[in-house]
Amino acid sequence: MELEVMRYDPEKDDAPWFQSYSVPCEEDWAILDAINYVKENIDTTLSYRWSCHMMVCGSCGMMVNGEPSLTCKTFIRSLPDKVRIEPLENFPIERDLVVVLDDVMQKLHKVQPYIIRKDDPPENEEYQQSRGALAKFKQYTMCINCMCCYSACPQYGLSNDFIGPAALALAHRYNLDSRDQGKSQRLDILADHDGVWDCSFVGACSEVCPKDVDPAAAIQQMKIDGAMEFWKQKLGFPGGKS
Amino acid sequence: MSRQPYVRPLSKTTWYMRNGRYKRYMLREVTCILVAIYCFISIVGLAALADSPERWAEFLAEFTGPGWVVFHALSLVFYLFFMTFDWFKLAPKAMPLQLGDQKLPDQFIVIGHYVAWIVVTLAIFWLTGVI
Numbered sequence: 001m002e003l004e005v006m007r008y009d010p011e012k013d014d015a016p017w018f019q020s021y022s023v024p025c026e027e028d029w030a031i032l033d034a035i036n037y038v039k040e041n042i043d044t045t046l047s048y049r050w051s052c053h054m055m056v057c058g059s060c061g062m063m064v065n066g067e068p069s070l071t072c073k074t075f076i077r078s079l080p081d082k083v084r085i086e087p088l089e090n091f092p093i094e095r096d097l098v099v100v101l102d103d104v105m106q107k108l109h110k111v112q113p114y115i116i117r118k119d120d121p122p123e124n125e126e127y128q129q130s131r132g133a134l135a136k137f138k139q140y141t142m143c144i145n146c147m148c149c150y151s152a153c154p155q156y157g158l159s160n161d162f163i164g165p166a167a168l169a170l171a172h173r174y175n176l177d178s179r180d181q182g183k184s185q186r187l188d189i190l191a192d193h194d195g196v197w198d199c200s201f202v203g204a205c206s207e208v209c210p211k212d213v214d215p216a217a218a219i220q221q222m223k224i225d226g227a228m229e230f231w232k233q234k235l236g237f238p239g240g241k242s
Numbered sequence: 243m244s245r246q247p248y249v250r251p252l253s254k255t256t257w258y259m260r261n262g263r264y265k266r267y268m269l270r271e272v273t274c275i276l277v278a279i280y281c282f283i284s285i286v287g288l289a290a291l292a293d294s295p296e297r298w299a300e301f302l303a304e305f306t307g308p309g310w311v312v313f314h315a316l317s318l319v320f321y322l323f324f325m326t327f328d329w330f331k332l333a334p335k336a337m338p339l340q341l342g343d344q345k346l347p348d349q350f351i352v353i354g355h356y357v358a359w360i361v362v363t364l365a366i367f368w369l370t371g372v373i
Binding site: 008010011013015016066067089090092093094100130131132135136154157158200201202203204206207214216217220221223224 | 244245246247248249250252254257258260261263264267271332334335336337338340342343344345
């Protein structure tokens with residue numbers, strides 16, 4: 001297989017360029033195996049992120065033939081003989097295949113992704129949660145922050161102010177959690193200009209997600225929540241803020 | 243070692259040409275222009291109807307030309323593929339339903355939309371004397 005890999009050395013290069021490597025692949029290899037082969041046998045200067053090789057850590061997200069992909073999950077046998085590997089789109093390139101993720105890390109923090117309580121938590125016992133209550137948000141807990149969704153989102157590419165798919169899906173995960181009481185607190189952030197209303201429902205985030213999370217669905221549901229809250233407050237319904 | 247992150251340029255006018263997914267999205271969004279034109283035509287038609295039978299006949303005659311027939315056919319295709327089919331397919335994302343512990347399968351919501359669509363269409367046909 002021929003791997004065309006984007007290279008960028010901030011100390012030498014003005015712009016990224018492509019380097020080709022010929023890799024003798026095994027049939028059961030994933031793209032990450034081929035990149036590891038290059039690093040171990042051909043070119044030790046190649047920089048990229050990876051850790052678990054089992055779709056858990058979320059570090060090896062890259063563009064594979066133009067598609068945001070988790071390279072440990074993308075198998076050689078499903079690809080043509082020539083494959084182009086680039087760092088995730090919509091992010092600045094730190095070096096070679098490593099991108100700068102500072103912006104999304106701040107955004108993940110901004111949406112307050114933790115259980116917020118107004119009442120005191122139960123004393124000397126666990127929170128009770130039914131299977132049905134768990135089913136409401138469980139798929140959103142599967143996100144591994146690989147950032148493929150940000151790379152697929154043209155809205156984030158055009159304006160980095162947009163909070164973006166993974167962070168919004170994470171916020172929705174806590175909004176739907178029966179133990180959480182922070183929905184209205186988060187709504188001020190989520191319903192702001194750079195929140196859910198910046199999403200124009202391209203839906204690419206959900207299509208590329210390697211863990212079958214559906215951030216596009218989360219965002220549309222939050223738009224409905226936001227609109228309902230707005231009208232509840234406008235019309236003076238009691239409980240306008242939950 | 244110095245940090246000099248490289249930001250790849252993204253064209254604000256041609257970004258959607260990068261892949262088929264974005265192109266389909268743009269076709270869906272462009273359909274709103276056809277909707278706007280159609281709304282305008284409907285308002286003009288209503289005004290003609292309110293004015294006089296002669297104006298209404300003129301209005302109808304105007305829209306039988308080949309140019310308008312092509313416009314209507316094109317609008318119908320765009321409405322069906324990029325509004326009706328696409329939005330019905332996306333409806334379960336915005337309005338998921340859960341019965342007890344289980345999420346209702348998406349197909350039920352999609353099929354519900356098609357059934358409602360057919361019922362409303364038949365009701366309009368019946369009210370307007372087509373059937």
